[in-house]
Amino acid sequence: MPGFLIGNKESFNLENRIYISTCLVGAVAGILALIWDTKPGFSIIPNVAVVIGVVTYGVLYYLSRFKKIFNSFIFFFTTLGFLSVLWVLNEGLTGSIPALYIVFTSIFIGISKTKYQLLLLTVTIANFALLIILENQYYDELIIPYPNVEAKESALLFGYVAAIIAVFLMTSFLKNTYEKEKKKMINENFELQRQNSSKDLFFNIMAHDLRIPFNGILGATELMCNKSSNLTLEEMREFAGLINKSSVNAFELLESLLEWGKIQQGKMNLNPQTINLKDMTIKSVNFFKEECSNKDIKISTLVPGDIDIFADIHIFQTIQRNLINNAIKFTPQGGEICISTEDSNNGKVAVVIHDSGIGMNKEMVKNLFNMGINTNRCGTNGESSTGLGLMICKKLAEKLGGELKVESALNKGSKFTFNVQKNNTSLNISNLRTSEVRH
Numbered sequence: 001m002p003g004f005l006i007g008n009k010e011s012f013n014l015e016n017r018i019y020i021s022t023c024l025v026g027a028v029a030g031i032l033a034l035i036w037d038t039k040p041g042f043s044i045i046p047n048v049a050v051v052i053g054v055v056t057y058g059v060l061y062y063l064s065r066f067k068k069i070f071n072s073f074i075f076f077f078t079t080l081g082f083l084s085v086l087w088v089l090n091e092g093l094t095g096s097i098p099a100l101y102i103v104f105t106s107i108f109i110g111i112s113k114t115k116y117q118l119l120l121l122t123v124t125i126a127n128f129a130l131l132i133i134l135e136n137q138y139y140d141e142l143i144i145p146y147p148n149v150e151a152k153e154s155a156l157l158f159g160y161v162a163a164i165i166a167v168f169l170m171t172s173f174l175k176n177t178y179e180k181e182k183k184k185m186i187n188e189n190f191e192l193q194r195q196n197s198s199k200d201l202f203f204n205i206m207a208h209d210l211r212i213p214f215n216g217i218l219g220a221t222e223l224m225c226n227k228s229s230n231l232t233l234e235e236m237r238e239f240a241g242l243i244n245k246s247s248v249n250a251f252e253l254l255e256s257l258l259e260w261g262k263i264q265q266g267k268m269n270l271n272p273q274t275i276n277l278k279d280m281t282i283k284s285v286n287f288f289k290e291e292c293s294n295k296d297i298k299i300s301t302l303v304p305g306d307i308d309i310f311a312d313i314h315i316f317q318t319i320q321r322n323l324i325n326n327a328i329k330f331t332p333q334g335g336e337i338c339i340s341t342e343d344s345n346n347g348k349v350a351v352v353i354h355d356s357g358i359g360m361n362k363e364m365v366k367n368l369f370n371m372g373i374n375t376n377r378c379g380t381n382g383e384s385s386t387g388l389g390l391m392i393c394k395k396l397a398e399k400l401g402g403e404l405k406v407e408s409a410l411n412k413g414s415k416f417t418f419n420v421q422k423n424n425t426s427l428n429i430s431n432l433r434t435s436e437v438r439h
Contacts, residue, residue: 007065014177018111019070021173023061026079026104029162030054036158049089053082076108076120080127091152092135092143096159101128103163107170213384216246249384259318259392270312270399274423277307277349281339284320291328295335295381299324302340307349308423315396316420319404322389323353323416329379330414331357348402348419355415360408368406369394393418 006012006020030053056078063069083104087097105124109117135143146152220239224231231239281303292299309316327337335356342350358380360368367373369391376385390404397404397418408414 016070020064023057023064025166026057027054027061049085072112079104084131087131088142089144090155091145093132096155099160099163103166213246213250217243272310272312275309275311275313277309278303278305284324287321288324288328295333297328297331297335297337299337310421310423311400315400319393319396319418322393326389327353327355329383329385331355332380344419347422349422350417350419353416356413359410359412359414361410365406365408
């Protein structure tokens with residue numbers, strides 16, 4: 001049923017929506033019964049009772065749906081009384097009402113609160129037995145038969161069809177609701193598992209990867225303290241370089257952890273502006289000049305100078321520098337890295353970082369962005385890696401309204417591509433969206 005008729009799940013719980021649905025079904029069924037019984041030969045007295053029932057259910061529907069007033073006992077005894085009157089007015093046990101009586105009372109008892117079910121069941125059975133006893137004792141005085149065979153057959157057909165439809169509608173409603181709740185629970189469990197995996201990764205990094213650079217710092221400083229008088233100037237420089245390298249690694253790791261924390265908490269705000277893509281790329285490449293020199297890696301920048309993008313500078317820099325750093329880390333001595341662009345759809349440009357490094361097998365590519373699987377490994381010169389940087393890049397690329405793609409083959413290098421919005425479009429900040437990560 002449409003959400004307007006029975007209310008949405010944000011405003012009404014399942015029990016309330018079933019209550020509203022039952023009121024609506026009762027009113028609609030009564031209206032259909034009136035239309036059905038307009039044939040010549042039908043008694044007007046049962047129709048008057050049906051009109052009263054329709055009005056009653058209509059009022060209960062209005063109060064519950066639009067005023068949020070629910071009273072299960074009023075609804076139950078109204079239904080019981082209404083069905084009892086129709087029982088008398090429709091030839092009793094041999095008429096069309098017993099089927100409706102059993103169906104509607106069973107449905108209501110089944111959906112009522114557990115603590116009331118025994119009471120309602122007892123009242124229903126007692127009332128049913130009373131109707132049969134009274135019918136047997138005072139049939140002629142109490143029961144009003146159908147005026148003719150045609151009317152009886154028509155009423156029986158309507159009654160049983162209505163009972164079947166009522167059962168079908170209610171079971172379909174309950175089944176659909178159950179499926180939606182089940183799907184919601186599965187999604188919530190999946191999200192919980194994803195968050196737990198994220199926390200596990202976070203603590204693993206804190207416990208293991210963050211300890212490595214500090215071990216280097218502590219070891220070097222301990223040697224310098226204990227043997228400072230015996231160390232040559234060259235050895236002091238070597239230890240200073242080790243401390244510097246370990247400090248840089250620790251700082252980069254802490255920066256990644258802070259970025260990841262902001263993303264997970266949704267605290268990373270966008271401040272998009274016009275950026276010249278070539279200028280920004282040159283700055284990113286120059287940032288790693290020393291690392292490239294140490295490994296004799298050549299970086300080619302094949303980015304046209306006339307491309308302006310519309311993006312957050314900090315987020316764009318974080319993505320591009322992470323990918324360049326990743327390429328340097330897994331490219332061997334004397335390798336090459338090429339940064340270029342490709343045309344993309346919807347007014348976007350694709351930034352490509354292609355390296356001649358060690359590459360990845362299909363299994364690693366498949367699990368590269370899976371929080372639950374550890375794909376980190378050391379670089380070609382033993383550089384530390386957590387795998388967190390690429391996950392950050394993926395989320396930040398989605399933050400900019402794009403996506404991060406990877407192509408790689410073992411010993412044949414890797415190609416990372418992410419797209420950003422060009423500035424030469426009428427699109428503005430509203431086009432930059434935050435997307436959920438798909439696993």
